[in-house]
Amino acid sequence: MNTDDFLKVSFFKNIKTTLKRCWAPNGICHSKPIKAHSIQNSRVFEILSLNGHVIMPKEKIIHKGEDLIVDFVEIGRNEASTFTGLCGKHDKELFSPIDDFEIDVSNNQQLFLIAYRSVLKKFHSLALTARGTEKIYEDQVKVGRATRDLGDPSLNLMMNQYMLAWAAYRYKEIYDEAYLACQYDIVSHGKFSFKHKKPTVAISALYWLEIAKPNSTQVPWIALNVFPTQTETYVVFSYLVEDAEYVKSEIEGMLNASVKRRLWQLSERIIGLSITHKLGKGEVDYGESTKTGAI
Numbered sequence: 001m002n003t004d005d006f007l008k009v010s011f012f013k014n015i016k017t018t019l020k021r022c023w024a025p026n027g028i029c030h031s032k033p034i035k036a037h038s039i040q041n042s043r044v045f046e047i048l049s050l051n052g053h054v055i056m057p058k059e060k061i062i063h064k065g066e067d068l069i070v071d072f073v074e075i076g077r078n079e080a081s082t083f084t085g086l087c088g089k090h091d092k093e094l095f096s097p098i099d100d101f102e103i104d105v106s107n108n109q110q111l112f113l114i115a116y117r118s119v120l121k122k123f124h125s126l127a128l129t130a131r132g133t134e135k136i137y138e139d140q141v142k143v144g145r146a147t148r149d150l151g152d153p154s155l156n157l158m159m160n161q162y163m164l165a166w167a168a169y170r171y172k173e174i175y176d177e178a179y180l181a182c183q184y185d186i187v188s189h190g191k192f193s194f195k196h197k198k199p200t201v202a203i204s205a206l207y208w209l210e211i212a213k214p215n216s217t218q219v220p221w222i223a224l225n226v227f228p229t230q231t232e233t234y235v236v237f238s239y240l241v242e243d244a245e246y247v248k249s250e251i252e253g254m255l256n257a258s259v260k261r262r263l264w265q266l267s268e269r270i271i272g273l274s275i276t277h278k279l280g281k282g283e284v285d286y287g288e289s290t291k292t293g294a295i
């Protein structure tokens, strides 16, 4: 068994027993995870919330379980866009530079941390989905709706979810190592901002492009973060420097477009990520103002 396979087997074994753990970058932390925010609660939600609430996309099962739709619902700002992948100490330690200070979009450490939080959140979400898919598969086997034979569709679905979680875990490891070594420049950022009449939307998302990288089992991932101040909304796409050639068309296409076209494309991307939320294509954490409509 080569090293990569060994790590993969170890990951699959551990993910089952350690989902309720802190995924801080410095090894195993046994502290209980908290509901950590993937969007700045104190600053961004302060600007976006109305009566302590924001609007978020939420999946809704309809037609007796046959269909899934995305609905927009009001949610308390303290509950919005949280994930349980970090303990309180590590959440504070890792993200204090972006939670306790104004974001300066020329500050590489802050931009790295914003993307890092999207990566952690996405990995955690994919791990939960993989585990959930396995439970459903096991139930299907019990009642004879699935088998343990190679090629069984439910088995394939479960394995695909685990492979996605594994890919996200390996991607998270790249960020972990860079964080510990303070090598924030391994991540590049494409960014722009626009003046708004009212702050409307905040996003923390991570998605991947369906592009095979030569000699690699990874795909290029992109973190998308959108956050407002009182007067302006900032949009930041973050990717590994080594992935620059693969993400170029995706990001430059938007950055080189007119402002109107750019915002149109951004809206399409955000809506696309919201709709495919549960289909595994991407993950979006979305805090939209209750004050106004979309951007």
Ligand SMILES: [Zn+2]
Residues within 6 Å of the ligand: 022, 023, 024, 029, 030, 031, 086, 087, 088, 089, 090
């Ligand atoms: Zn911890």
